[in-house]
Amino acid sequence: MNELDFAGKTILVVGGSSGIGNGIAQAFRAHGAAVHVCGTRNEAADYAGEAGSDLDGLHYARLDVGGPDGVEAFQPAFDRLDVLVLAQGTVVYRRGEFAMAGFRKVLEINLTSLMACATKFHGLLTASAGSLIIVSSTAAYHATKGNPAYNASKAGAVGLTRTLGQAWAEDGIRVNGIAPGLVDTKLTKVTTDNPKRLAGAIANIPLRRLGTPADMAGAALFLASPLAAYIVGQTIIVDGGLIL
Ligand SMILES: NC(=O)c1ccc[n+]([C@@H]2O[C@H](COP(=O)([O-])OP(=O)(O)OC[C@H]3O[C@@H](n4cnc5c(N)ncnc54)[C@H](OP(=O)(O)O)[C@@H]3O)[C@@H](O)[C@H]2O)c1
Numbered sequence: 500m501n502e503l504d505f506a507g508k509t510i511l512v513v514g515g516s517s518g519i520g521n522g523i524a525q526a527f528r529a530h531g532a533a534v535h536v537c538g539t540r541n542e543a544a545d546y547a548g549e550a551g552s553d554l555d556g557l558h559y560a561r562l563d564v565g566g567p568d569g570v571e572a573f574q575p576a577f578d579r580l581d582v583l584v585l586a587q588g589t590v591v592y593r594r595g596e597f598a599m600a601g602f603r604k605v606l607e608i609n610l611t612s613l614m615a616c617a618t619k620f621h622g623l624l625t626a627s628a629g630s631l632i633i634v635s636s637t638a639a640y641h642a643t644k645g646n647p648a649y650n651a652s653k654a655g656a657v658g659l660t661r662t663l664g665q666a667w668a669e670d671g672i673r674v675n676g677i678a679p680g681l682v683d684t685k686l687t688k689v690t691t692d693n694p695k696r697l698a699g700a701i702a703n704i705p706l707r708r709l710g711t712p713a714d715m716a717g718a719a720l721f722l723a724s725p726l727a728a729y730i731v732g733q734t735i736i737v738d739g740g741l742i743l
Contacts, residue, residue: 502724506531508581510723513537513562513616517552518684519634520586522712523719527582528556530720535577537562537587551684551712564612565604570619580623582723585613586634592689596648609652613659617674621667628671630723633660634715635678635734637742653678657734664732673731675722680738682710705740714739 510527514520516538528534535558538546543559546552560576563569564587589608595601613633624631635656636649643650660676667674681700683691690696691709701707718737721727736742 502726503530503720505581505720505723508532509535509577509579510582510584511535511537511575511577511580511620512584512586513564513612514585514587514634515557516540516546516554516559517549518586518686519679519682519712519715520584521552521554523584523586523632523716524557525553525555526713526716526720527723532582533577534558535560535575537573539563539565549685564615565608570612570615573619578623579627580620581627581629582632583616583620583624583629584632584634584719585616587612588634588636588686590646590649590686592645594645596646602648605648606652606655609649610655610659613656617659617663621670621672624667624672625670629673631663631667631672631674632719632722633674633676633734635660635676637678637680637736637738639678639734640736640742660734661732668731673722673727675727675730675732676734677715677718677722678734678736678738679715680704680710680736680741682712682715684712703741704738705743708739710737710739 510532512520512524515524515536524534524536543554591601636653639653639657664674
């Protein structure tokens, strides 16, 4: 038996248009799944040529989770769902998260929308005895001086993962999470495009390299597979040793 064979399974990756979510989406596709992804742009073609956005072979639909009606109004193009991956996320730099508009925006996208998406698909995940995977961050485990909202949202995401894991186990849904360290995506350009900052960041990573979306995908495939059948409410840190 190949526990990592997802043929016949349907996966949705919210935030699957780019970066970590996109890497996770392509990994599930490579393992046989039918994979749906969402991002903020109108159509898949709007991502053409973007680094970190490979929508080949994925079903794309627009979903902006930033507004109150975004998730509730969303009409999925499938009626069966085995794995829901929540990889949407944003950050506001230049002290924007110290202003309430910035703080609220980041909390809405990074935390509240996780609950909205989880709730929306609870029925389909119950029907399939499926799996929910929440992407948080190693930022959940230490202070991030310039980004109070990002930090609070990610700490909240780890807590939500635990609590939904406990609450929905009885529905047959396994809820777990991934906490990436530093991965080169459009979210982290502020670090990776600055040679001095990049060198400083890599010096702090015991494996001496940035993480890749594929590194995160390995953990996602494992968590969604029968290999993780007895794992519930856990967030796996995938950071090359960064926060050790
Ligand atoms: N990169 C890292 O080092 C790192 C570390 C720890 C945790 N993370 C987390 O990993 C997740 C993925 O981030 P990433 O690094 O892969 O960055 P990314 O390439 O910018 O991907 C972010 C994804 O979230 C989507 N998104 C952003 N705002 C949204 C909104 N309002 N509604 C719906 N979708 C929205 C983006 O859609 P568009 O493509 O349309 O913008 C994109 O698909 C995030 O939760 C992030 O916090 C990243």
